[in-house]
Amino acid sequence: MSEQTSDLPQRVQDLLREHDPATTEPSEFLGARFDAGLAWVHFPPGLGGLALARGRQQEVDDLLAAAGAPTPDYGRNSIGLGMTAPTLVAFGTEQLQRRFLRPIFTCTEIWCQLFSEPGAGSDLAAVSTRAVRDGDDWVVDGQKVWTSAAHNAQYAILLARTDTSVPKHAGLTYFVVDMSDPGVQVRPLRQITGEAEFNEVFLTGVRVPDQHRIGDVGQGWKVATTTLNNERVAIGAGNDREAGQIGKVTQRWRQEPAVRTPGHHAELMQWWVETEVTRLAGERLRQQLQAGQPGPESSAMKLAFAHQAQQVSGFALELDPEEGLLYDDWTMVRPDSASFLGRGPGFRYLRAKGNSIEGGTSEIMRNVIAERVLGLPPEHRPDKGIAFKDVPR
Amino acid sequence: MTDLLYSDVEESLRASVRATLQRSMNDALVARLADEPAMDVSGIWLTLTQQLGLAGLLVPEALGGAGAGAREAAVVLEELGRSLAPVPFLTSAVIATTALLSAGDEQYLPRLAAGEATAALVLPWTARSGAWTPVEGTIEPVAGVLEADLFLAPVMGQGDVLCLRCYRRDEVALEPVIALDMSRPLARVQLTGPGTQLASGREAQEAVDAGLAAGAALLAAEQLGLAQWCLETVLAYVKERVQFARPIGSFQAIKHRLADLYLVIVNAQAASRYAAATLAAGDPDAEVAQAVAQSWCSDAAVRAAEEALQLHGGIGMTWEHPIHLRLKRAKADQLALGTPDRHRSDLADLVELPAS
Ligand SMILES: Cc1cc2nc3c(=O)[nH]c(=O)nc-3n(C[C@H](O)[C@H](O)[C@H](O)COP(=O)(O)OP(=O)(O)OC[C@H]3O[C@@H](n4cnc5c(N)ncnc54)[C@H](O)[C@@H]3O)c2cc1C
Numbered sequence: 001m002s003e004q005t006s007d008l009p010q011r012v013q014d015l016l017r018e019h020d021p022a023t024t025e026p027s028e029f030l031g032a033r034f035d036a037g038l039a040w041v042h043f044p045p046g047l048g049g050l051a052l053a054r055g056r057q058q059e060v061d062d063l064l065a066a067a068g069a070p071t072p073d074y075g076r077n078s079i080g081l082g083m084t085a086p087t088l089v090a091f092g093t094e095q096l097q098r099r100f101l102r103p104i105f106t107c108t109e110i111w112c113q114l115f116s117e118p119g120a121g122s123d124l125a126a127v128s129t130r131a132v133r134d135g136d137d138w139v140v141d142g143q144k145v146w147t148s149a150a151h152n153a154q155y156a157i158l159l160a161r162t163d164t165s166v167p168k169h170a171g172l173t174y175f176v177v178d179m180s181d182p183g184v185q186v187r188p189l190r191q192i193t194g195e196a197e198f199n200e201v202f203l204t205g206v207r208v209p210d211q212h213r214i215g216d217v218g219q220g221w222k223v224a225t226t227t228l229n230n231e232r233v234a235i236g237a238g239n240d241r242e243a244g245q246i247g248k249v250t251q252r253w254r255q256e257p258a259v260r261t262p263g264h265h266a267e268l269m270q271w272w273v274e275t276e277v278t279r280l281a282g283e284r285l286r287q288q289l290q291a292g293q294p295g296p297e298s299s300a301m302k303l304a305f306a307h308q309a310q311q312v313s314g315f316a317l318e319l320d321p322e323e324g325l326l327y328d329d330w331t332m333v334r335p336d337s338a339s340f341l342g343r344g345p346g347f348r349y350l351r352a353k354g355n356s357i358e359g360g361t362s363e364i365m366r367n368v369i370a371e372r373v374l375g376l377p378p379e380h381r382p383d384k385g386i387a388f389k390d391v392p393r
Numbered sequence: 394m395t396d397l398l399y400s401d402v403e404e405s406l407r408a409s410v411r412a413t414l415q416r417s418m419n420d421a422l423v424a425r426l427a428d429e430p431a432m433d434v435s436g437i438w439l440t441l442t443q444q445l446g447l448a449g450l451l452v453p454e455a456l457g458g459a460g461a462g463a464r465e466a467a468v469v470l471e472e473l474g475r476s477l478a479p480v481p482f483l484t485s486a487v488i489a490t491t492a493l494l495s496a497g498d499e500q501y502l503p504r505l506a507a508g509e510a511t512a513a514l515v516l517p518w519t520a521r522s523g524a525w526t527p528v529e530g531t532i533e534p535v536a537g538v539l540e541a542d543l544f545l546a547p548v549m550g551q552g553d554v555l556c557l558r559c560y561r562r563d564e565v566a567l568e569p570v571i572a573l574d575m576s577r578p579l580a581r582v583q584l585t586g587p588g589t590q591l592a593s594g595r596e597a598q599e600a601v602d603a604g605l606a607a608g609a610a611l612l613a614a615e616q617l618g619l620a621q622w623c624l625e626t627v628l629a630y631v632k633e634r635v636q637f638a639r640p641i642g643s644f645q646a647i648k649h650r651l652a653d654l655y656l657v658i659v660n661a662q663a664a665s666r667y668a669a670a671t672l673a674a675g676d677p678d679a680e681v682a683q684a685v686a687q688s689w690c691s692d693a694a695v696r697a698a699e700e701a702l703q704l705h706g707g708i709g710m711t712w713e714h715p716i717h718l719r720l721k722r723a724k725a726d727q728l729a730l731g732t733p734d735r736h737r738s739d740l741a742d743l744v745e746l747p748a749s
Contacts, residue, residue: 250746253746268746287396303656370652371648376628376648377632
């Protein structure tokens with residue numbers, strides 16, 4: 001064990017001593033935490049980490065939680081924290097890493113993800129938003145959709161086509177886009193819950209400096225794969241027993257004997273067990289991944305999480321049928337923060353429907369597991385080996 | 394959080410058990426047990442005992458055992474579940490041994506550890522910790538008794554005091570019954586002699602519960618091993634079997650079913666490891682872990698065997714193919730040591746989610 005490894009608790013104590021969480025502004029505390037290498041301990045020194053094993057983060061988080069320290073706001077900046085940060089560490093230039101990682105962690109800059117398009121959802125490598133080189137800049141034109149948090153975001157990660165004369169996976173490049181560029185237009189897209197959590201984003205002549213490219217030209221698919229694998233881990237449920245949808249139901253079950261029936265009891269215990277084993281499997285995966293990057297196995301966790309969140313949130317409405325018929329509020333708001341658990345049971349039920357679509361649908365997750373984990377033969381792919389411009393669309 | 398992975402020592406134990414089993418038995422031998430229940434298969438257990446010391450795995454070194462814990466025993470059971478080896482590891486080296494350890498026995502354990510004798514707990518194979526009654530008259534169906542030398546039975550003694558007594562072979566009457574799973578034969582047992590006292594009152598109660606709890610926690614590992622064998626076997630088959638000019642494993646309907654099965658098994662592995670780890674550590678969460686593992690892994694093994702059968706098509710229904718052996722064991726394991734439903738009802742009490 002290196003000296004750095006063993007003095008981790010000491011570092012946390014030093015941070016807490018120099019920055020009292022009770023009196024320090026949250027973003028300032030988080031900045032100090034980043035500077036101390038305690039943001040993501042597996043990141044390199046100077047970039048919010050200490051180059052330790054991924055699994056050591058838990059120690060830090062536990063100590064900080066016990067001291068009542070503020071945590072980064074995953075609800076507001078899930079894309080920055082969960083996806084942009086690991087992608088920058090894996091593929092970004094040092095300049096980009098130094099510029100962006102700290103404000104991501106302190107949540108003073110919010111990020112969104114300009115991946116999906118009307119014609120490219122599950123088939124993400126089919127994006128047709130173009131980026132054309134113009135001197136030191138790239139000029140971007142196209143339309144994105146389903147963009148969560150775009151209305152709050154300062155920056156975006158973008159997947160764009162830079163070459164149409166090669167097969168679809170080879171012609172993509174990955175960029176950082178400044179959402180305040182005059183060519184970026186964001187329009188709300190209202191969803192099933194009544195809220196407009198996501199947006200359509202129109203990109204017209206948006207200028208992106210070449211320094212804002214992540215990875216080589218034509219390597220965008222490889223970079224995006226890292227982002228997506230991290231996304232699938234980020235979407236998984238919490239670490240604690242009875243976290244997530246099941247916690248809402250068990251709370252109610254204990255407090256209100258009136259909701260208890262024999263049939264509901266049998267069902268409740270089934271969901272309790274399923275949620276618990278999913279939690280344990282997630283924990284086991286985290287232990288396996290201590291050092292490395294998440295791989296396709298993380299798709300299994302996302303698939304499990306979506307199934308259980310949807311089933312349990314539906315069950316919750318049946319517990320109190322009179323209440324289940326009601327809804328809290330249909331007003332269209334553009335929320336600051338995504339939450340699966342906020343608001344009433346009706347909202348939770350409807351929002352959970354997105355869990356099997358966002359970040360790749362459950363069908364796509366099953367394909368990934370079948371092909372990349374279980375080694376089954378690939379799907380028939382008529383666009384394989386054909387230049388993107390020649391693929392019928 | 395508890396370590397849910399396998400250590401290098403555990404992996405090398407796994408490799409030894411697997412290699413020894415491959416040398417000493419095969420599926421055809423297991424299939425023959427249904428037609429020839431009296432066939433002598435004791436050589437397999439003898440080999441595992443002599444070469445790997447499995448009989449005394451959980452027995453402390455001071456009593457002649459290996460002094461290992463539940464995590465190692467779980468790895469052994471994963472291998473036994475894969476191969477369906479007809480050996481009394483679960484019934485003797487786990488359940489009876491744990492009961493004897495709990496009762497503070499020093500008389501029988503050295504003989505068990507040396508492989509000179511095997512023992513069995515005389516209770517219906519459906520009993521679970523906290524849910525059994527003292528035996529009297531004929532007890533059935535009991536597992537692990539036909540080949541056993543020592544029989545541990547909880548009985549009502551004088552003055553209505555519960556006693557755990559040990560009976561010799563000449564103090565019991567045994568009658569084999571035809572079992573759904575002939576790879577773990579069952580029998581009807583009647584106690585005919587006086588036996589010797591091992592423990593009484595609370596100690597006796599705790600010894601039996603400890604044996605059954607260890608059995609439930611580690612049965613999950615057997616179920617996991619069985620499920621993994623089913624997944625691997627069916628994967629190999631769907632990659633190679635061609636229909637409609639394609640390997641059937643290239644059809645999405647089949648891929649998605651197997652992806653879902655993979656998920657069930659990944660969960661089973663986590664649940665089983667957690668049950669073994671908490672048992673090994675004497676963790677206060679062990680009872681919850683056991684109930685969770687039994688309610689998940691029992692169904693997981695049955696599902697794996699049923700899916701494997703279906704995706705093999707007609708050949709899966711034949712006596713020639715080893716899948717039917719796994720299905721029979723999986724279904725029997727689901728009923729053994731408490732059904733999933735009963736474990737969920739125990740769990741409800743443990744996590745304070747009352748039925749009414
Ligand atoms: C709540 C929410 C938040 C989101 N946030 C973002 C965001 O921030 N940024 C962003 O870029 N995107 C975001 N998305 C978009 C999301 O990634 C896409 O919706 C998703 O990848 C599916 O694409 P699609 O909607 O075009 O569906 P389609 O790809 O058209 O799929 C339609 C149906 O066909 C199935 N299907 C498609 N291909 C296959 C196949 N090969 N095999 C089997 N079945 C198949 C799908 O599973 C689905 O059931 C979000 C979506 C939701 C719901």
